[in-house]
């Protein structure tokens with residue numbers, strides 16, 4: 001049994017996941033918690049939010065995020081990869097700034113106009 005806190009909403013339900021019973025989840029108030037608890041033990045993922053360098057804009061860093069969650073184990077490598085990205089203004093919210101991050105099939109997009 002593994003205990004964890006659901007991070008899908010502010011209620012923060014305390015979940016228990018039973019690895020010996022097909023990762024059955026208890027303590028969740030809604031279905032999202034059951035999905036989160038199971039995934040967190042089998043294949044934990046996170047949406048990455050960070051910034052990359054940009055030239056010719058009012059600010060020197062552009063906020064970006066992954067379009068979807070990526071494996072948690074790749075977060076530090078993803079940050080290193082994004083250190084290599086250097087944008088030139090103008091960039092618009094939703095523009096893809098890096099395709100297929102680390103072969104995950106997930107793009108990195110701009111989070112604002114800059």
Ligand code: SF4
Pocket residue numbers: 006007008009010011012013027028029030031032033034
């Ligand atoms: S189980 Fe549902 S209600 Fe509870 S924290 Fe997760 S998303 Fe929120």
